[in-house]
Amino acid sequence: MGAQWKQAGRVANATKRGQAIGKVVREIMIAAKLGGPDPDLNARLYAALGAARKASVPRDTIERAVKKGAGQTDEKITFELVTYEGFAPHKVPVIVECLTDNRNRTAPEVRHLFRAGSLGAPGSVGFFFDHVGVVEAMHAEKSRDAETDAIEAGAQNVEPLETEEIPEGHSGARFITEIKDLDGVSKFLTKAGWKVTAAEMRYVAKSLVELTEAQKKVVADFLNALDDHDDVHRVYAAIR
Numbered sequence: 001m002g003a004q005w006k007q008a009g010r011v012a013n014a015t016k017r018g019q020a021i022g023k024v025v026r027e028i029m030i031a032a033k034l035g036g037p038d039p040d041l042n043a044r045l046y047a048a049l050g051a052a053r054k055a056s057v058p059r060d061t062i063e064r065a066v067k068k069g070a071g072q073t074d075e076k077i078t079f080e081l082v083t084y085e086g087f088a089p090h091k092v093p094v095i096v097e098c099l100t101d102n103r104n105r106t107a108p109e110v111r112h113l114f115r116a117g118s119l120g121a122p123g124s125v126g127f128f129f130d131h132v133g134v135v136e137a138m139h140a141e142k143s144r145d146a147e148t149d150a151i152e153a154g155a156q157n158v159e160p161l162e163t164e165e166i167p168e169g170h171s172g173a174r175f176i177t178e179i180k181d182l183d184g185v186s187k188f189l190t191k192a193g194w195k196v197t198a199a200e201m202r203y204v205a206k207s208l209v210e211l212t213e214a215q216k217k218v219v220a221d222f223l224n225a226l227d228d229h230d231d232v233h234r235v236y237a238a239i240r
Contacts, residue, residue, distance in 0.1 A: 023233060024052045025065045026079060026099050032069030033077050035183070043135070043186030043199035050197060081233070082106060085125045086114045088222045090215045093125035093238045095203045100231040113226055128238055129203040132156075133182030135175040137194035138166055144193075146173035153188040154181050176204070205238035 027048045035042035039049055045066070052062050068075050078101040088094045100106040135155070139146075150158035153175065161172030173194075177185045179201055186199040211219065219239060227235050 019228065019230060020055055021057050021061075022230065023099075024048065024055050024057055025061060026233065028052060028062065028065040029069035029077055030079065030081075030099065032066045033071070037066050037070035037072070040190075041187075043183065043190065043196050047196055047198045047200070084110050084114075086123050087125065088219045088237060090209065090211055090219060092209045092211070092219050093128040093205070094223070094226070095125065095129060095236045096226055096232055097234045097236075098229075098231045099233045106231045109229065110226070110232070113229065116225075128207070129205055129236065131179065132202060132204055133177035133179050133185065134198065134200060134202045134204070135177065135182070135186050135189060135196060136161060136172070136198040137175070137189050137196045138170045138172045139194050140170055141193070142169055142171050144171045146171065146175075149173075149189060149192055149194070150175050153185045153192075155185050156181075202234075203236040205236070207238065208240055209238050211239060 028045065031042060031045040031048045035044055037045070039046035049062065049066075052065075064073075067073050069077060071077075079099045080101075080103065082098045082100055082103050084096045084098065084107075086094055086096075096110060098106050098110065138161070146158050146160075150173070155175040155177045157176040159174050159176075161174055166172035175185055175189065182199060182201065186196055190196055216239070219237070223235055223237055226232055
């Protein structure tokens with residue numbers, strides 16, 4: 001579905017783990033700022049906390065991030081969400097979301113990454129994507145009718161999750177919503193017994209660029225270079 005770009009085949013090291021933890025912590029702070037500190041009432045925060053635990057983020061770090069995001073400390077959240085558009089090599093449309101405390105620093109650095117990539121370039125590509133709400137969830141009932149729950153929740157569409165993401169004996173689905181309905185759909189699914197693993201706004205590609213394996217390698221290197229930037233939060237690309 002042209003979901004968020006996911007890194008593949010790279011060896012983890014201390015630097016990259018530190019970057020990953022930093023991004024998870026920022027997501028926790030933003031989620032707590034937007035929806036409050038109670039994960040039972042804030043699906044985005046619930047999903048972010050799950051990602052933090054999966055990444056082995058220390059408990060005290062998680063608790064500090066929640067309190068800071070919710071305004072329960074003297075520290076202020078200074079991050080803002082800034083979006084950049086452009087083309088990866090081989091004319092693959094790309095949207096980059098950054099969480100930054102200084103857009104005057106981030107903007108030229110992201111533009112440089114686009115220009116540094118072979119055949120990559122900034123440009124307007126928003127019309128290649130739909131900006132929607134996405135809820136990914138699993139249910140303990142393998143035969144659970146996700147389509148019925150999607151209709152009752154008010155989701156616009158539903159599709160199965162990749163098999164490897166679902167524990168044995170469970171069912172999994174990705175619910176597509178209008179942005180205004182994201183919170184309501186998340187809460188309905190939670191009450192219906194679904195375990196929400198992601199609840200967020202995403203850019204979903206309307207169509208995907210077909211590439212050869214060699215071309216995919218070039219594009220993957222470009223996307224990984226973008227994702228390595230400390231301020232880059234999510235990268236969306238119109239490829240499989």
